[in-house]
Amino acid sequence: MAGKIFISYRRSETAWAARALFERLARTFPDRVFIDVESIGYGRDFTQEIDRHLSDCEVMLAVIGPTWFEELNDRLEAGESDFVRLELSRALVRGIPVVPVLLDGAKMPRPRDLPDDLKAVSVRNAMGLVADDGFDSKLAQLVRQIGPMLTRAAPVVVTPAVTSPPVTVRNRPSWMHDEGTDQYGRWCEFKVGNVVQRMRWIEPGTFWMGSPSNEPERQENELRHRVVLTKGYWLADTACTQALWEEVVGANPSKFQGDLQLPVEQVSWNDITTVFLPKLNDQVPGLNLELPTEAQWEYACRAGTTTPFSFGEQITPEQVNYNGNYPYNGSKKGTYREKTVPVKALPANGWGLYQMHGNVWEWCADGFGDYPPGEAKDPVCPQDNSTQRVFRGGNWLQGGKFCRSARRNANALVTQDYRIGFRMVRGLADQ
Incomplete structure (x- = not known):
């Protein structure tokens, strides 16, 4: 199966950015982008599904917003489970490249502020992403860099040469500029x-x-x-x-x-x-x-x-x-x-x-x-x-x-x- 891109994010702060990443990447790499809840069928065990998709993953994008570490710390203090931590730690154990995507000025957490299973995240080369006029170009840059990381390329399908039918060009409605x-x-x-x-x-x-x-x-x-x-x-x-x-x-x-x-x-x-x-x-x-x-x-x-x-x-x-x-x-x-x-x-x-x-x-x-x-x-x-x-x-x-x-x-x-x-x-x- 072709290599996949796994998008890890906190729904409480970065859902909009994760959705933008997913839609942009899915156009270039069809059926090769995983985004937790939307990619998991109803009734499935969330932990098992994460493991299954990570087994076929070749790169993880970790979307980190300004309150990412604060929420991690709150969950650690409360003894609560944290699926974002689960995703990242299992990706690191498997040796999957993790690309931190720092959203709207978020800073990389320091090693001493992270639990042992996440300390390696702090030394990953990160990409900054800001919701401004440069957002689109940054996404395009990310797509270009991810392509070579997917070593298990999608299979090439060879079809016999056929005479293509005439292409119908859509006439733009008069009201559209x-x-x-x-x-x-x-x-x-x-x-x-x-x-x-x-x-x-x-x-x-x-x-x-x-x-x-x-x-x-x-x-x-x-x-x-x-x-x-x-x-x-x-x-x-x-x-x-x-x-x-x-x-x-x-x-x-x-x-x-x-x-x-x-x-x-x-x-x-x-x-x-x-x-x-x-x-x-x-x-x-x-x-x-x-x-x-x-x-x-x-x-x-x-x-x-x-x-x-x-x-x-x-x-x-x-x-x-x-x-x-x-x-x-x-x-x-x-x-x-x-x-x-x-x-x-x-x-x-x-x-x-x-x-x-x-x-x-x-x-x-x-x-x-x-x-x-x-x-x-x-x-x-x-x-x-x-x-x-x-x-x-x-x-x-x-x-x-x-x-x-x-x-x-x-x-x-x-x-x-x-x-x-x-x-x-x-x-x-x-x-």
Whole structure:
């Protein structure tokens, strides 16, 4: 079997980076990248599966975030098991090359701070990875360096020469300004005047919507239920900027100004659906943008995770813009910025979507009502069921609990609030 790449990471702090690594590497080395939970079948023994995959592993990427050692130490003091430690120690025993990937300024732990079975990690040559404009090029560099480390190359399949059928070139839809693929998957852009907005293609899928009963600081209206989304959709990778709003409407209602890359806020549900979106769709024929449903929004926010946040069990102000004086579930206090920040100022989630946690609440299409029990397919709460509309994601003013993936809020259609903005979805499912 071809050699494999094993990605070791802590879901509580580096899930988004591990997902970006996985998707980028999987395109170059198909079926040769292992990423714990997603690569292990239901009902399997986790320890046995780690051993099985390590037996076929030729290189391990150890994603180390700023709190990696702190969590290791906490688990050691509490006498708790640590699967990250298990993965690393067994890789070192087997002589598998371990490449530390230091995320967002994380430092290599010193030998004296590590248990005996992990001390060898501290002398491995590490690679730094920061969620900034150089992220993509660093990933490309990592791919180039890993290739020669996989000595058991995938078998070459020789097929008889055949006459290839004519290649059908996809005609780009008229509303698209540009399109492509990167470490997160497919993207496209549309343009209004000099303003360009990027969209991310979200594949159809199934997920758990709402929160489990044991999730800290949950609400009763977050009934956990299975949701099936049968159609893919294009979702804006950021909240709508003041630049785009001004270009379409000709005015800027926001409280916080001075940078057109800040999210537009103080816009009501009615402002968006009866003024902004009709004008935008008129200016770019075929664009057909609208507000996402609650299910579309949460599916994209989670980006394949089931934890309270797409970043894991906790968040920090370095990941999310919220009131750091009120951290989630007893975590440490942190920065309170007292205002919004530019829409790409903080890291994207594993699907390339920026600040779905915090900064500004985001309006959704749905009326506000209880979730139905049981599995739901392409759900949307009817707008005539309520005079209120849902908004999701938390904001800069309130604490960490409001930023959870499952958190729900609602307000009147005419509400204009400096905590509320929105992002857009393309309603037609054609690609």
